[in-house]
Amino acid sequence: MSTKKPQPESLLRVILITTVVSLALTALAAYAAGYRFWFPDEASTVAPGIDRVFNIITWISIYFFVLIVILLVYFVIKYRRLTPDMKAQGSTTHNTPLELTWTIIPLILVIAIFYAGMEGYLNLRRSPLGAYEVHVQAQRWSWNFQHRNGLSEETLLVPVNRPVKLLMESSDVLHALFIPAFRVKQDIVPGRITTLWFECNQPGKFELFCAEYCGRDHSQMHAVVEALPEDQFEAELAKRADVIKTTPPEAYPEYVLKHIYPRCSSCHSLDGKTGTGPTWRGVWKDIEEGNVVFTDGTKLKDLTGQGKQFESPEDYIRDSVLNPQNKIVMNFTGAMPTFKGQLKDVEIQAIIEMFKHLDEFDEKGNPKPGTPAAERAAKAKADAAAAKENQLK
Numbered sequence: 001m002s003t004k005k006p007q008p009e010s011l012l013r014v015i016l017i018t019t020v021v022s023l024a025l026t027a028l029a030a031y032a033a034g035y036r037f038w039f040p041d042e043a044s045t046v047a048p049g050i051d052r053v054f055n056i057i058t059w060i061s062i063y064f065f066v067l068i069v070i071l072l073v074y075f076v077i078k079y080r081r082l083t084p085d086m087k088a089q090g091s092t093t094h095n096t097p098l099e100l101t102w103t104i105i106p107l108i109l110v111i112a113i114f115y116a117g118m119e120g121y122l123n124l125r126r127s128p129l130g131a132y133e134v135h136v137q138a139q140r141w142s143w144n145f146q147h148r149n150g151l152s153e154e155t156l157l158v159p160v161n162r163p164v165k166l167l168m169e170s171s172d173v174l175h176a177l178f179i180p181a182f183r184v185k186q187d188i189v190p191g192r193i194t195t196l197w198f199e200c201n202q203p204g205k206f207e208l209f210c211a212e213y214c215g216r217d218h219s220q221m222h223a224v225v226e227a228l229p230e231d232q233f234e235a236e237l238a239k240r241a242d243v244i245k246t247t248p249p250e251a252y253p254e255y256v257l258k259h260i261y262p263r264c265s266s267c268h269s270l271d272g273k274t275g276t277g278p279t280w281r282g283v284w285k286d287i288e289e290g291n292v293v294f295t296d297g298t299k300l301k302d303l304t305g306q307g308k309q310f311e312s313p314e315d316y317i318r319d320s321v322l323n324p325q326n327k328i329v330m331n332f333t334g335a336m337p338t339f340k341g342q343l344k345d346v347e348i349q350a351i352i353e354m355f356k357h358l359d360e361f362d363e364k365g366n367p368k369p370g371t372p373a374a375e376r377a378a379k380a381k382a383d384a385a386a387a388k389e390n391q392l393k
């Protein structure tokens with residue numbers, strides 16, 4: 001049997017045909033898959049550009065994958081060993097046009113990809129002048145977003161069609177703020193302020209994650225970005241900053257469970273289960289009676305009273321929130337971050353009220369039937385419905 005040495009011309013023809021076939025296959029797949037089928041909404045000004053670069057790189061990779069696999073299979077079959085005594089043949093060692101082609105085309109491609117990537121990167125690093133600034137505090141395991149008017153929340157309220165700049169700090173370990181719909185992500189490093197900017201282009205609610213997965217509960221650091229049209233944004237900002245002021249003291253427990261507890265919930269449960277921190281179920285009784293024991297063997301009872309470390313049980317709660325490292329509860333570690341500078345005096349007041357009335361709420365933080373809290377909730381619901389009715393008229 002005569003074994004022909006492959007001719008460079010026939011090889012070139014095969015490669016050319018395969019190239020065209022795989023290009024056609026890739027184009028067909030790209031068309032069938034639809035544009036950005038694997039992504040959430042493009043809700044920021046930079047999102048379309050980032051998706052474009054991502055898609056181009058992905059489809060180039062898919063194209064070369066198809067091309068190489070087809071050629072590979074073709075060559076494996078065509079040049080297989082036909083008989084046991086068949087000898088391996090010498091192959092073409094050099095083909096200048098072919099080598100130039102596979103050097104120059106990829107070179108052009110990677111330069112284009114680098115240019116597109118660098119342009120997008122530089123744009124993301126430099127925030128536009130006059131951006132609306134929000135201070136972000138990341139800590140184990142929650143977010144706090146602080147606005148200039150004093151509003152401090154675990155939801156990130158932002159205006160639509162206006163650049164927003166986040167000034168981000170961490171109270172403890174590395175975190176990373178990631179808003180998939182905006183296609184932005186930035187590490188937060190303890191001891192320095194990192195920044196991130198975006199311009200949201202549509203009203204709505206978007207997910208915010210911590211993308212730093214080296215630690216226990218970064219995956220629990222969910223938050224929501226709420227984007228409002230500029231005119232509504234200012235009004236809502238003012239309204240929310242004042243909610244605690246307009247909340248009557250008897251409604252403090254539900255205020256805390258709704259607005260402050262999300263910042264504590266990753267460590268403190270309401271259902272009696274021990275987490276990173278002690279559960280809050282029934283804890284007021286222990287605090288009031290001084291039955292809390294600390295790691296150094298001291299008992300709260302012996303530390304509470306006039307002139308002692310804690311003036312009163314209430315003072316112990318206040319101190320636990322502001323100086324959590326002061327006294328560590330037995331069987332726990334000093335994992336709690338301080339909330340100094342984040343919670344106003346009135347909010348700490350409210351937290352103390354919440355502890356005292358927690359038995360009126362179930363393990364989800366909803367008022368139990370028949371309690372004053374349930375009556376207030378029913379009344380608030382009726383008021384809201386009436387207000388809506390009025391608005392419709």
Ligand code: HEC
Nearest residue numbers: 140141263264267276277278320324327328329332335336
């Ligand atoms: C990262 C986890 C974590 C978060 C978040 C957290 N705590 Fe704690 N907390 C702890 C741990 C651990 C302890 C027990 C050790 C200690 O005494 O510091 C504790 C203890 C306390 C105590 C004393 C309880 C007792 O049984 O004596 C209070 C009060 C408290 N936390 C309130 C809060 C409030 C209010 C928030 C939210 C605004 C909060 N904590 C957020 C971890 C956390």
Ligand SMILES: [Cu+2]
Nearest residue numbers: 175210212218
């Ligand atoms: Cu984190």
